[in-house]
Amino acid sequence: xxxxxxxxxxxxxxxxxxxxxxxxxxxxxxxxxxxxxxxxxxxxxxxxxxxxxxxxxxxxxxxxxxxxxxxxxxxxxxxxxxxxxxxxxxxxxxxxxxxxxxxxxxxxxxxxxxxxxxxxxxxxxxxxxxxxxxxxxxxxxxxxxxxxxxxxxxxxxxxxxxxxxxxxxxxxxxxxxxxxxxxxxxxxxxxxxxxxxxxxxxxxxxxxxxxxxxxxxxxxxxxxxxxxxxxxxxxxxxxxxxxxxxxxxxxxxxxxxxxxxxxxxxxxxxxxxxxxxxxxxxxxxxxxxxxxxxxxxxxxxxxxxxxxxxxxxxxxxxxxxxxxxxxxxxxxxxxxxxxxxxxxxxxxxxxxxxxxxxxxxxxxxxxxxxxxxxxxxxxxxxxxxxxxxxxxxxxxxxxxxxxxxxxxxxxxxxxxxxxxxxxxxxxxxxxxxxxxxxxxxxxxxxxxxxxxxxxxxxxxxxxxxxxxxxxxxxxxxxxxxxxxxxxxxxxxxxxxxxxxxxxxxxxxxxxxxxxxxxxxxxxxxxxxxxxxxxxxxxx
Amino acid sequence: xxxxxxxxxxxxxxxxxxxxxxxxxxxxxxxxxxxxxxxxxxxxxxxxxxxxxxxxxxxxxxxxxxxxxxxxxxxxxxxxxxxxxxxxxxxxxxxxxxxxxxxxxxxxxxxxxxxxxxxxxxxxxxxxxxxxxxxxxxxxxxxxxxxxxxxxxxxxxxxxxxxxxxxxxxxxxxxxxxxxxxxxxxxxxxxxxxxxxxxxxxxxxxxxxxxxxxxxxxxxxxxxxxxxxxxxxxxxxxxxxxxxxxxxxxxxxxxxxxxxxxxxxxxxxxxxxxxxxxxxxxxxxxxxxxxxxxxxxxxxxxxxxxxxxxxxxxxxxxxxxxxxxxxxxxxxxxxxxxxxxxxxxxxxxxxxxxxxxxxxxxxxxxxxxxxxxxxxxxxxxxxxxxxxxxxxxxxxxx
Numbered sequence: 001x002x003x004x005x006x007x008x009x010x011x012x013x014x015x016x017x018x019x020x021x022x023x024x025x026x027x028x029x030x031x032x033x034x035x036x037x038x039x040x041x042x043x044x045x046x047x048x049x050x051x052x053x054x055x056x057x058x059x060x061x062x063x064x065x066x067x068x069x070x071x072x073x074x075x076x077x078x079x080x081x082x083x084x085x086x087x088x089x090x091x092x093x094x095x096x097x098x099x100x101x102x103x104x105x106x107x108x109x110x111x112x113x114x115x116x117x118x119x120x121x122x123x124x125x126x127x128x129x130x131x132x133x134x135x136x137x138x139x140x141x142x143x144x145x146x147x148x149x150x151x152x153x154x155x156x157x158x159x160x161x162x163x164x165x166x167x168x169x170x171x172x173x174x175x176x177x178x179x180x181x182x183x184x185x186x187x188x189x190x191x192x193x194x195x196x197x198x199x200x201x202x203x204x205x206x207x208x209x210x211x212x213x214x215x216x217x218x219x220x221x222x223x224x225x226x227x228x229x230x231x232x233x234x235x236x237x238x239x240x241x242x243x244x245x246x247x248x249x250x251x252x253x254x255x256x257x258x259x260x261x262x263x264x265x266x267x268x269x270x271x272x273x274x275x276x277x278x279x280x281x282x283x284x285x286x287x288x289x290x291x292x293x294x295x296x297x298x299x300x301x302x303x304x305x306x307x308x309x310x311x312x313x314x315x316x317x318x319x320x321x322x323x324x325x326x327x328x329x330x331x332x333x334x335x336x337x338x339x340x341x342x343x344x345x346x347x348x349x350x351x352x353x354x355x356x357x358x359x360x361x362x363x364x365x366x367x368x369x370x371x372x373x374x375x376x377x378x379x380x381x382x383x384x385x386x387x388x389x390x391x392x393x394x395x396x397x398x399x400x401x402x403x404x405x406x407x408x409x410x411x412x413x414x415x416x417x418x419x420x421x422x423x424x425x426x427x428x429x430x431x432x433x434x435x436x437x438x439x440x441x442x443x444x445x446x447x448x449x450x451x452x453x454x455x456x457x458x459x460x461x462x463x464x465x466x467x468x469x470x471x472x473x474x475x476x477x478x479x480x481x482x483x484x485x486x487x488x489x490x491x492x493x494x495x496x497x498x499x500x501x502x503x504x505x506x507x508x509x510x511x512x513x514x515x516x517x518x519x520x521x522x523x524x525x526x527x528x529x530x531x532x533x534x535x536x537x538x539x
Numbered sequence: 540x541x542x543x544x545x546x547x548x549x550x551x552x553x554x555x556x557x558x559x560x561x562x563x564x565x566x567x568x569x570x571x572x573x574x575x576x577x578x579x580x581x582x583x584x585x586x587x588x589x590x591x592x593x594x595x596x597x598x599x600x601x602x603x604x605x606x607x608x609x610x611x612x613x614x615x616x617x618x619x620x621x622x623x624x625x626x627x628x629x630x631x632x633x634x635x636x637x638x639x640x641x642x643x644x645x646x647x648x649x650x651x652x653x654x655x656x657x658x659x660x661x662x663x664x665x666x667x668x669x670x671x672x673x674x675x676x677x678x679x680x681x682x683x684x685x686x687x688x689x690x691x692x693x694x695x696x697x698x699x700x701x702x703x704x705x706x707x708x709x710x711x712x713x714x715x716x717x718x719x720x721x722x723x724x725x726x727x728x729x730x731x732x733x734x735x736x737x738x739x740x741x742x743x744x745x746x747x748x749x750x751x752x753x754x755x756x757x758x759x760x761x762x763x764x765x766x767x768x769x770x771x772x773x774x775x776x777x778x779x780x781x782x783x784x785x786x787x788x789x790x791x792x793x794x795x796x797x798x799x800x801x802x803x804x805x806x807x808x809x810x811x812x813x814x815x816x817x818x819x820x821x822x823x824x825x826x827x828x829x830x831x832x833x834x835x836x837x838x839x840x841x842x843x844x845x846x847x848x849x850x851x852x853x854x855x856x857x858x859x860x861x862x863x864x865x866x867x868x869x870x871x872x873x874x875x876x877x878x879x880x881x882x883x884x885x886x887x888x889x890x891x892x893x894x895x896x897x898x899x900x901x902x903x904x905x906x907x908x909x910x911x912x913x914x915x916x917x918x919x920x921x922x923x924x925x926x927x928x929x930x931x932x933x934x935x936x937x
Binding site: 269381383 | 563566600618620650721727820
């Protein structure tokens with residue numbers, strides 16, 4: 001009787017999750033219509049007299065034209081070269097192939113609706129965007145988090161493969177920059193993302209995820225040639241995971257990974273896990289003539305809690321599994337030259353990130369005479385470190401045909417990446433160094449009332465060095481750690497081809513673009529391809 | 540405004556530099572366990588505990604380290620990661636017609652070095668005769684001709700492992716509250732108590748139930764010849780027509796047929812139904828306990844409920860570990876994580892790997908024969924003490 005009731009409860013829960021996703025579809029469509037309606041009543045002007053007037057990759061144009069906007073300081077929005085612009089886009093994407101991280105699905109299909117807009121109102125510059133994503137990832141294994149996570153060793157996995165993950169995600173962004181005086185601008189930005197995910201096979205997880213980013217900044221123009229800026233940001237990430245088993249009387253082993261093949265495990269019919277990350281940081285900017293120097297740091301602390309649902313067992317609700325801390329420094333220098341319609345941009349960027357993972361040791365301690373027990377930390381031990389160093393150099397040449405549209409462009413990028421992980425007692429390590437090189441070329445071809453844009457990117461990743469030292473091999477090492485290590489340190493090539501056709505449907509106002517994007521990555525024995533088709537309307 | 544922003548940025552930068560990111564605080568500890576030989580074993584001529592394997596199991600990370608005791612009966616474990624550990628060791632030696640069995644087990648919190656002076660308590664047991672033991676537990680059930688599961692043939696057999704006659708009058712069979720595949724709600728009291736959902740007494744008898752050395756008794760779910768009875772199953776491996784006692788539910792007059800064997804009495808049956816059933820796939824933990832005094836009074840005074848804030852209406856009974864005569868934890872398989880009883884009662888569970896309905900059971904190993912009487916192995920480690928996946932043989936002690 002009890003089992004039956006539990007089973008019904010689980011099935012109901014599962015049904016509710018799918019219903020919630022289904023319900024959210026209607027919510028999202030409604031939200032989308034409302035969002036578009038707000039923009040539709042605004043008066044907008046086409047920027048130029050060619051087919052579209054604005055480059056499809058508007059963010060690349062902004063980066064080339066106004067390097068300070070690369071910094072992420074919301075006050076820099078005020079200097080946007082784009083005054084009034086709205087884009088509405090829908091996108092279908094497909095990925096498949098076996099050149100992938102072990103936890104990534106064999107196949108990924110997604111539908112996305114997106115809109116973003118710039119709007120200048122006297123001394124105020126506004127930016128808003130909304131994204132809706134509906135995604136289905138098939139053939140997943142060893143991952144029960146909403147996204148396959150590579151930024152932490154504290155993963156959550158079961159060993160039953162062939163999962164299908166359905167996800168639905170909404171992202172809202174609003175940013176505002178205001179010119180307080182002719183020399184001083186301030187800005188603020190809020191970004192909120194929420195998503196739901198559910199697996200279809202026991203042990204099936206239901207994920208609720210949200211991130212909130214708030215940043216504020218200021219930018220002061222000391223002289224005609226000199227700007228100083230600074231910004232602060234705070235980011236909160238939360239992921240609730242509930243794992244259930246629908247099959248009657250069945251339990252599954254669930255692994256809490258703690259780095260380089262170490263783990264604790266639980267055999268459960270239900271399990272609950274919570275990730276909470278608080279990140280904050282700041283950046284400073286210094287722009288003098290054609291030079292832009294930025295520096296910043298970020299710090300986060302992520303706590304993971306576990307719970308095992310037991311009726312009335314308040315102590316079992318939350319157990320502190322791990323604490324993960326990070327400190328990231330980055331600095332970049334950008335030099336921009338703008339002879340005639342050309343923009344030459346050289347950039348060099350360095351980044352250093354350190355991570356420490358701790359494992360709390362907890363005991364059930366009796367709190368009072370009413371038999372109230374609570375998991376209490378009696379020690380917290382540092383067990384894991386990760387270091388990442390990155391040095392990137394890039395050069396971009398853009399020839400503009402009009403103010404916001406490129407005629408052709410070429411780019412070159414070299415990216416050195418050094419990754420090392422260490423687990424202590426038993427001592428184990430994993431290291432690799434990669435050098436990624438990329439070449440890019442693109443051309444916009446103007447036709448009568450239409451235009452065609454072609455972009456080609458070729459990249460290759462060369463592994464410079466790699467080694468591992470595992471004290472013992474176990475199931476987790478063999479199935480997850482080593483395959484991912486081989487994937488991330490593999491030499492591989494990638495080719496990306498993008499073609500876009502756009503045409504006016506209303507003189508000087510509206511145009512529609514169709515973008516077809518193919519991306520193939522391949523190593524000696526594996527490959528993975530992706531296809532993206534985007535239909536956009538530019539208002 | 541400008542200055543404030545600069546101050547804030549500087550403060551954050553200073554704070555960011557405050558942690559040494561290249562040198563994490565890594566701790567390791569050394570522990571030394573000394574196993575002192577109890578006087579009773581010294582009297583039997585045992586002088587040293589040298590060269591014995593000691594297992595140290597990290598309960599959180601699920602790995603085991605082994606080390607060998609030195610001539611002083613000491614064992615050193617070096618550079619352990621901090622955490623919660625269990626240690627286990629066992630040793631057996633025959634001295635004449637006496638079997639000396641020493642078992643040590645315990646829990647250690649390794650949060651600091653544990654020095655030689657901090658000797659750990661070790662429990663030793665000398666096995667000369669023993670007490671009642673659970674000899675056979677058949678729970679997996681069998682498959683009918685139609686291919687369906689049949690579990691009516693479940694039974695438990697208790698055996699007198701001592702050289703003397705014992706009275707089973709005060710012996711009670713109990714089943715622990717949770718199954719082995721779910722967390723034990725009562726883990727916080729596991730070190731001193733078990734919590735049970737069923738307590739069954741043998742039927743009252745003025746003479747008691749005297750069990751001779753080398754004899755036992757069978758408690759059947761349904762005391763019938765399962766292979767020949769029309770209500771049985773021809774594929775069943777057992778004939779329980781001669782079972783000594785039968786579990787019977789008085790809750791229904793139609794569901795549970797009352798056979799000839801005397802009925803056992805349910806003193807506590809939290810989830811009372813029309814028939815008793817042990818989990819066919821495994822998971823039950825059972826024990827025989829000896830409760831002094833008036834058992835009904837004891838139960839009434841020791842009822843507990845789940846939920847500290849909003850207690851459940853379901854009541855279970857808390858029994859001290861010291862009342863436990865013998866215990867067996869049965870698991871689904873070897874990959875079990877949740878213990879329901881302290882390791883001093885059963886340090887590791889057993890299971891039927893063939894699962895249900897296989898018609899197979901777990902049976903205690905025979906250690907030796909003394910004057911034709913089987914002495915069963917009882918080291919409080921069911922994983923070692925029991926053969927699993929064996930054909931049930933109720934009442935056959937050879």
